[in-house]
Amino acid sequence: MMNSQSCVTILKEWDIVAARQMGREIAKNIGFGTVDQARITTAISELARNIYLYAGEGKISFNIVQSLDTKGISIKAEDKGPGIKDLSQVMEDGFSTSGGLGAGLPGVRRLMDDFDIISEVNKGTTIVTVKWLR
Template identity: 45%
Template sequence: MNDDVQRLPVVTDQDVVRVRQLVRTVAVAVKLSLVDQTKLVTAASELARNTLVYGGGGEAEVSRVHNDRRAGIRIVFADQGPGIADLDLALTDGYTTGGGLGLGLSGARRLVDEFEIETEPGKGTTITVVKWCR
């Protein structure tokens, strides 16, 4: 179940900053620990930058989510860019094409509790992450 979805464009560097700020605000509101807030904001920053740089821009959708036991945050990053030609390579530790925080997709994946990626060459990429309260 989710509520209060907030969508932000990701088309400029300033939009990446706005995504980080919104994620931090929602993380505080759902009472993530400071460590988990930092992990989620870091992952969101990396994924927003990837959306901008590699996807040619797109959108971030931030929402609170709840299951039977706990609250969390879901963030969906979507672009209509070229897609990821070699997803296995892109998810390899240490793989980078430069310019980001150096985390890459594998680093962002380690910072969240759930990580799902859908990509198709020529059709864009959608990455969904969830971080749950402990």
């Protein structure tokens, strides 16, 4: 269906749209309904926008993942930006460094089923999130 290296490099604002479109297409091909497709593309938007705003450059990668009884989409956002000093703070609802709604990463965590974040100051951030087909 797809190779394991489906990814979009995020350099300019338009790349956010490209990442959303690729993610939605993959989710649709796996069998996600329109509501979950919307959740997935919203999460991709947040992750890609964070790369664009805070790191300036990075990539969003997509993989189809399989468990014993279901499959899903794994989305990995990677950058070599400034990193996140206080992970617990950015994972709080309402916290925003950009003047936005602060739904950012906590919103992504709520929209998806699995959420993992690793960030090192001055080295970058990697977020891996998965949505499972029900």
